[in-house]
Amino acid sequence: MTAILVNELVKRYGAFEAVKGVSFEVPAGQIFALLGRNGAGKTTTVEVLAGFQRPDGGSVRVLGLDPVADRAAVRQRTGVMVQEAGFFPDLTVAQTVDTWRDFTSAPRPREEALELAGLKEKAATRVRQLSGGEKRRLDLALALLGRPDVLFLDEPTAGMDPRARVDTWEVVRELARQGTTVLLTTHYLEEAQRLAAAMAIMDEGAVVAAGGMAETLAGLRGRVAFRLPAGVRPDDLPLPVSLDGELAVCRADDPDLAAQTLLTWAAGRGLRLAGLEVRTATLEDLFLDLPRSAR
Amino acid sequence: MSLAATYRLGTRLFWKDRGMLFGSVVTPVGLAIGLPVLMRNVTSAGAADVAHLFHGMIAIVLATTTFMTMVVALTMRRDQLVLKRLRTTELTDGQILGGQIASVVTQTVVIVALSAVAVRVLAGVPLPGEPLLFAAAVVAGSAVMALLAAAYTAAIPRAELSAAFAMPVFLLAGVGAGAMGPIPLPSLVQTALDLLPTAAVVAAVRHGEVLAPALNLAAWTVIGVVSLRLWFRWEPRRS
Numbered sequence: 001m002t003a004i005l006v007n008e009l010v011k012r013y014g015a016f017e018a019v020k021g022v023s024f025e026v027p028a029g030q031i032f033a034l035l036g037r038n039g040a041g042k043t044t045t046v047e048v049l050a051g052f053q054r055p056d057g058g059s060v061r062v063l064g065l066d067p068v069a070d071r072a073a074v075r076q077r078t079g080v081m082v083q084e085a086g087f088f089p090d091l092t093v094a095q096t097v098d099t100w101r102d103f104t105s106a107p108r109p110r111e112e113a114l115e116l117a118g119l120k121e122k123a124a125t126r127v128r129q130l131s132g133g134e135k136r137r138l139d140l141a142l143a144l145l146g147r148p149d150v151l152f153l154d155e156p157t158a159g160m161d162p163r164a165r166v167d168t169w170e171v172v173r174e175l176a177r178q179g180t181t182v183l184l185t186t187h188y189l190e191e192a193q194r195l196a197a198a199m200a201i202m203d204e205g206a207v208v209a210a211g212g213m214a215e216t217l218a219g220l221r222g223r224v225a226f227r228l229p230a231g232v233r234p235d236d237l238p239l240p241v242s243l244d245g246e247l248a249v250c251r252a253d254d255p256d257l258a259a260q261t262l263l264t265w266a267a268g269r270g271l272r273l274a275g276l277e278v279r280t281a282t283l284e285d286l287f288l289d290l291p292r293s294a295r
Numbered sequence: 296m297s298l299a300a301t302y303r304l305g306t307r308l309f310w311k312d313r314g315m316l317f318g319s320v321v322t323p324v325g326l327a328i329g330l331p332v333l334m335r336n337v338t339s340a341g342a343a344d345v346a347h348l349f350h351g352m353i354a355i356v357l358a359t360t361t362f363m364t365m366v367v368a369l370t371m372r373r374d375q376l377v378l379k380r381l382r383t384t385e386l387t388d389g390q391i392l393g394g395q396i397a398s399v400v401t402q403t404v405v406i407v408a409l410s411a412v413a414v415r416v417l418a419g420v421p422l423p424g425e426p427l428l429f430a431a432a433v434v435a436g437s438a439v440m441a442l443l444a445a446a447y448t449a450a451i452p453r454a455e456l457s458a459a460f461a462m463p464v465f466l467l468a469g470v471g472a473g474a475m476g477p478i479p480l481p482s483l484v485q486t487a488l489d490l491l492p493t494a495a496v497v498a499a500v501r502h503g504e505v506l507a508p509a510l511n512l513a514a515w516t517v518i519g520v521v522s523l524r525l526w527f528r529w530e531p532r533r534s
Contacts, residue, residue, distance in 0.1 A: 072387055082379065082383060085376045085379050086372070086376040086377040086380060099304055103381075103384040103385055104385060142380075
């Protein structure tokens with residue numbers, strides 16, 4: 001079953017076209033990542049899906065419903081974590097959760113929501129005293145309150161410390177295991193790579209690359225990098241490399257094999273490949289492989 | 296359920312915002328009780344004159360406790376993106392605004408009732424002869440002022456300017472209702488000021504009028520609802 005459907009979506013602000021005919025589908029229970037730079041149109045897409053804005057062209061459906069026309073019905077089954085939203089600064093974390101429970105038809109108990117978001121110790125703290133990352137956790141707690149079937153997370157871990165980020169990933173994974181569909185936008189490629197089963201990369205309002213995460217990564221080339229030894233020219237090497245400062249970078253389908261070839265070559269000449277780094281493909285590489293305009 | 300939830304939220308925040316209480320409660324209550332008491336005890340004014348002044352004071356309470364409070368709260372919540380967050384919940388737009396309006400109306404009614412009792416005790420102003428009409432006028436007038444305040448936020452660029460934008464309304468309502476003493480006004484101006492919703496409330500409580508004030512408030516309700524639908528902003532301007 002398709003949980004989220006975006007079909008030729010167009011959204012304009014005055015003369016500026018923020019989203020230009022974007023289409024993608026997210027099956028129920030999947031984590032889908034929407035990637036791209038600032039201003040790529042990710043947030044606008046999420047805001048249309050969340051029913052804050054009306055599409056200027058094309059259509060979107062969430063659980064088969066129109067998020068603008070059927071907002072009340074859609075809201076009962078969705079959780080939204082928008083990129084920027086305020087709290088009442090004078091309420092404590094617990095009071096905020098209680099207030100929001102009041103707005104939710106079948107809410108999780110307060111303790112459960114705080115536990116999920118890792119905010120138990122902060123229950124009595126006023127919201128104005130929370131750090132940016134803690135506010136993001138509270139955001140997550142509120143989005144999860146209604147046990148949503150579909151979760152929109154716009155930059156969910158922005159401002160979180162590494163520990164909180166890993167905790168949040170675990171929460172999102174667990175929700176997906178239980179059947180929640182998650183649409184996530186992120187700057188962090190690692191985040192998308194670790195969480196999402198499928199993704200789309202947006203640039204200047206359009207999708208420039210899309211597909212399953214595993215297939216996309218499998219189709220990418222890995223990378224071997226090292227400092228070019230003194231007196232060696234790139235042409236001397238047994239494999240083609242590109243230069244990034246004094247770093248020689250070799251892109252290869254099998255980076256382990258490429259590294260072995262290079263090391264054998266270097267050993268035969270008594271050279272050292274200093275700072276050698278071998279890694280399989282990441283989304284970073286996908287970004288770098290895109291045409292420059294789409295980066 | 297959810298209207299009650301936003302009502303409770305609005306009430307909680309009303310009394311929690313210490314800074315705001317000075318403008319929303321202390322000042323209007325001080326004026327509405329203090330001026331009639333002062334007039335009664337310091338001048339030779341009779342009970343009828345003092346009652347006239349007190350009825351004018353209701354316009355001041357409507358312009359501050361209702362209108363200004365509403366304008367400040369909504370622009371603040373708009374600019375802090377709290378309204379946006381409320382819209383991520385199951386609440387409908389009507390419930391978000393309706394609960395807030397109902398809450399502010401309740402606080403206003405409590406303050407007017409408290410003031411009416413206080414000036415009865417302290418300045419001998421007779422309690423309303425027609426309590427039902429009095430109550431209906433205050434409730435309806437406050438609801439219309441709260442609605443207009445919500446619509447008015449569309450004209451306010453930033454939250455810091457909200458109190459300044461509410462000031463002219465306070466002055467017009469006060470002068471029009473004679474709450475600031477007998478100010479000689481050209482008849483054209485007085486006629487215009489009599490069209491204010493606060494003037495309709497004062498006419499009802501002062502003279503027992505029903506039909507004209509009811510029509511006046513109905514017209515302002517239409518203006519409020521239409522402008523709300525056309526121009527209300529849930530988020531700050533992006534540019």
